[in-house]
Amino acid sequence: MREITVATVQMKPELGNAENNLVKMSDFVSKIASQQKVDLIIFPELITSGYELGVKFTELAQRVPGPAINLMAQRAADAGVYIAFGLASKEKVESILYNSAVLVGPEGELLGSYNKVHLKGEERMAFREGFKMPVIDTGEIGKIGLMLGWDLAFPEVARCLTLEGAELICVLANWETTNIDEWKTYVRSRAYENTVYVAAANRVGDDVTMNFGGESMIVGPRGKVLASLEPDAETKKSSEGFCVARIDLDEVRRYREEFQTLQARQPTVYRPVVKRY
16 A cells, blocks of 8 residues: 555645745644644645736736745655645746646655646736646655646646556636536546546635635546535635545555556547547
8 A cells, every 4th residue: 555645734824925835834844743644634725925916017926936945855854754835936037938837756856847738817817828738746745746726727738647657637826706517527627537646735715806716626536525624604705724634645556557547448439539639
């Protein structure tokens, strides 16, 4: 058995205030790690800055690695955990910005990063789309794929990560309340159709015009929700918090072999479809 403990955090970042957001993230790491043994903590998309910043992203975007990553890597080392979180990043040419996700490890090292492929709405005005979907082999906690926000709506992203060996896909999102039913459906679908664990962290709260729906969850390779953060029964609103689940990565291989999820693909039939891309 290869059991690990995963936590997904939903929090409300303060728009444009990276310093305060990093303090809040650090507090979450300390709180979670003090309550139970945990291996991986996942934060939402653009959690260091907030979402509706427009051209101000140029002021807050950081290099990879940079100050925010170095700080969270230190927090990861202090707590002995892996941490995945989202931020606005920039290349050497500072006009090139990306909506990024990074994974840091318990030795205080940057293990990998991903730049969002599917940009939505005004994101296209601030960010350049990514072109790689890496899978990070951590050794200790398996092979991890990262995706951001709207990537979740495209089955190809999760399938590409799965075919590259991902056993756990981390979804870092800013998914709106009005579309929260889509969020819940997509998270379970990506886990089920690929026979993979999906740990999805969605933010809460308001920015300028948008409200974000939370309902973060951890889903098993047969689509079963193992842990989730439900909205308040009376107000129907989601609040800050985290959920934790103990998962066995060996179940990914076992279920794939039992149900032939990937093995039963028909390349001859798919070939004409693939050519269209």
